[in-house]
Amino acid sequence: MSQQRILELRKILDRLAYEYYVLDKPSVSDQEYDRYYQELLKLEDEFPQYRDPNSITQRVGGVVLDAFEKVSHKRRMLSLDNAFNLEDLMAFDERVRQSVKNPEYVVELKMDGLAISLHYHNGRFVQAVTRGDGLVGEDVTNNVRTIASIPMHIDMEGDVEVRGEVIMPKKSFEALNEQRRNQGEEEFANPRNAAAGSIRQLDSRIAASRKLDAYLYYFEGAQQHAMHTHEEALEALEAMRIKVNPLRKVCKNMQEVWQFIQEMSERRNDLPYEIDGMVLKVNDLHAWDLLGTTAKAPRYAIAYKFPAEEVVTKLLDIVLSVGRTGRITPNAVLEPVRVAGTTVSAATLHNEDMIKEKDVRINDDVIIRKAGDIIPEVVRSLPERRNGTQGIYKFPQICPFCGSKLVRFADEAAHYCMNQDCPARIVRGMIHFASRDAMNIDTLGDKKIEFFHKQGFLNTIEDIYELSLHKEEILALEGFQEKSFQKMILAIEASKERPLEDLLFGLGIREVGKKAARVLAKTYGNIDDLMAAEEAELTAIKDIGVVTAQSIRAYFAEPKNKELIAHLKGFGLRMDTDKEVIKESIFTGKTVVLTGTLQYLKRNEAKALLERLGANVSGSVSKKTDLVIYGEASGSKLSKAKELGVATMDEEAFMKEVNANEKS
Ligand SMILES: NC(=O)c1ccc[n+]([C@@H]2O[C@H](COP(=O)([O-])OP(=O)(O)OC[C@H]3O[C@@H](n4cnc5c(N)ncnc54)[C@H](O)[C@@H]3O)[C@@H](O)[C@H]2O)c1
């Protein structure tokens, strides 16, 4: 039983960590994650036979993206153990006291960003590396250079390593999300994920535009510089004009610690950046060596995490919604309640497993939590408050909108309505088709589509282009005027000119998101060639996997979909891409040869990029060659180029040029 639960928890946590560290897109709040984590920690403690070095509790979370140069840390970059209340902190103090007499603590703010290591050589900033998996991080030097508060020169000879936190101030975060909203892009869940997403960008101009900041809190090898305490080390950093957070305090005992924590938690909302807790560090650096570290965290420090805002309310009902792919989401209908400054009356329950996991039943009192910008969630039910009217929730077997049987695939937690004609799916599909990222018919929003569907005017995507046939009926409806009707029809007409990639995305083919649509449109140029493409041909395209390829094939094999495309063609929708404009660049008019193994691009991609930038790509080096671009293990072509005096460029430099041109 406990073993099963341990495995289950590891699976949940691995998925959440992936969403958080790799996608920078968490689906639950940090508190929710921490609850699962603490439960796992406790079970592993209780049942040592089930411990596993691969468990998330035994390693530093986080990953190293392949797109970046990997750098090994000289000393591991660790995480921190967590405390959630005074009791946890007292236990930590107790453990420290077993090795250290009368410990002092430096108490700092726990800034919610991502850890970074900065390297200086003879006073010059030379490299910045992310924490990564703790052993190896990503080289993000160019991006970190764009952070104004990080000094490029310091007054210290030799090699100096400083560590700290890159953060996105609340103001920058709000501005960024507003901009993303306006451009129809997905918003970041919180400043931490936005900061992480900004630092891990291949184009440093994006990082520069994101207005990041950084605070440093660790001086590697401070003892070699004759410092004895952490506070002395921080002051030495300040003397080098390195930014250290002044909101910190050296505390003589736990009473002072707790008082400072209370003080800061009251000021928390007024700070210009987000903090998710406080960090206690033993002040005496000699004690750091004495106490040492675990596989994951130092024993001389601990993070106290602030509690999230939680309230209790009644769960009145569970209702299902259906997405355009048929995916079903169960939602909690709640007795309205104020939490974290807003009134909440609905919360997501994710899927059947989550409902079981949290043992949520209709009529239960439940704990609701809203943290940061994440949608409200049901944390758990309060079974002790049940009065006998709460039966175990049975997940519906049929779609509430069309009555067809719901399907749950073996490897997925979600249920699906598989009925292509399900009215709820059709409406969601039309909403998606008209949305900003797709055909961008901005006068035809969610509410109007739902309304016209109820009126019987919109039953398929094709109907959008025949809406003008219902002019008389629509004008007879309340709230519709000739002028706004004309505007709507004009926007529908204008959408016929959208390029192929927008149409492909708008069709809502499973697995074909914005990016895949762009890749497909670019590769095929028009819809007929794409419709004729075999699965093998599709999977040969970078970024298109087997599942996506099969889904595309299945979509175009469906007679109804073929008909839809034919009808749309009949309405005059263009079904090709914008012609690639050749961009003037340093490659324009040059004869270029590629050689060696490229790290960032496949050979054919590099070729396509070069051609777009006006180059003529050739296979062999001769006197006519203007430039040889080389990757790793390049052999005879490179030596021949050198012999002939032909200019050469390594892949790194090439990527920089490409990036510069792509973004301009
Ligand atoms: N919502 C989710 O799905 C999800 C998933 C995974 C992780 N998380 C969150 O991330 C946490 C785990 O991340 P973690 O391993 O980075 O641990 P952590 O964020 O709890 O603590 C360690 C980090 O704190 C940072 N920090 C900030 N101020 C500091 C200071 N003054 N001194 C020292 N360090 C400071 C450093 O970056 C350090 O690496 C979880 O507890 C959870 O809150 C959330």
Ligand SMILES: [Zn+2]
């Ligand atoms: Zn249905």
